[in-house]
Amino acid sequence: xxxxxxxxxxxxxxxxxxxxxxxxxxxxxxxxHRTSLRFSPLERFNGLFIRLFFSYFKDLVGREVTVELKNxxxxxxxxxxxxxxxxxxxxxxxxxxxxxxxHMLSVRNCFIRGSVVRYVQLPPDGVDIELLHxxxxxxxxxxxxxxxxxxxxxxxx
Amino acid sequence: xxxxPGLESLVDQTISVITNDxxxxxxxxxxxxxxxxxxxxxxxxxxxxxxxxxxxxxxxxYIIRGDNISVVGELDEELDSNLDLSKLRAHPLKPxxx
Numbered sequence: 001x002x003x004x005x006x007x008x009x010x011x012x013x014x015x016x017x018x019x020x021x022x023x024x025x026x027x028x029x030x031x032x033h034r035t036s037l038r039f040s041p042l043e044r045f046n047g048l049f050i051r052l053f054f055s056y057f058k059d060l061v062g063r064e065v066t067v068e069l070k071n072x073x074x075x076x077x078x079x080x081x082x083x084x085x086x087x088x089x090x091x092x093x094x095x096x097x098x099x100x101x102x103h104m105l106s107v108r109n110c111f112i113r114g115s116v117v118r119y120v121q122l123p124p125d126g127v128d129i130e131l132l133h134x135x136x137x138x139x140x141x142x143x144x145x146x147x148x149x150x151x152x153x154x155x156x157x
Numbered sequence: 158x159x160x161x162p163g164l165e166s167l168v169d170q171t172i173s174v175i176t177n178d179x180x181x182x183x184x185x186x187x188x189x190x191x192x193x194x195x196x197x198x199x200x201x202x203x204x205x206x207x208x209x210x211x212x213x214x215x216x217x218x219y220i221i222r223g224d225n226i227s228v229v230g231e232l233d234e235e236l237d238s239n240l241d242l243s244k245l246r247a248h249p250l251k252p253x254x255x
Binding site: 069070071072073075083087093100101102103104105106107108109110111112113115116 | 163164167173175177179181193203205223224226227228229230231232233234236237239240245247248250251252253254255
């Protein structure tokens, strides 16, 4: 592309796995495959901060939290464990509004599927805002330089 | 890749499942997988209503697809026997909205 001053405009792109442009279809496919070996399918799909939140929740094990679900049910309990899908296992559970939701009266330990969580309400002293902020910033910066771009410059994670 | 909590500790226990459409199904967990698909034996559904007590519908051996599961709770038999289901009045659970 040339402008009036007849200097060709070079658009810079961040490149990941190979510095030579343009990538052929096969090189592109192989490079993408190599990237996919680094990230689990879940990470590639969601892309961004799954790892960070997984580590964060692992540190919160043993704390009392309230999980609000997408069906408006709110369950209070001690965080027992969490997994890569951010499924949550709670012990000593009590439903927050037991009169409205007596459906779980005889349940004391439960497994909550990650996909159905709306909020996880944390104890105020359980959150180190600075640490989280820092970690998020680092993760975002790391991802920016690690993005894979396709032929048209679109981000392909 | 850690497998985390998992449902291993609940196998052969009586569990209460809440599905995405707001149903409550009670049964014995026989098997599960990474997608949280469940195999439930001796299962029955507990239908809650505001007009009459809890209705229990016998279902038998069920496979519940993981996409549809919200909560898997370990049913405490003692607590459950203390419940008088015929006296329980409640609105049915709301469906999950993503």
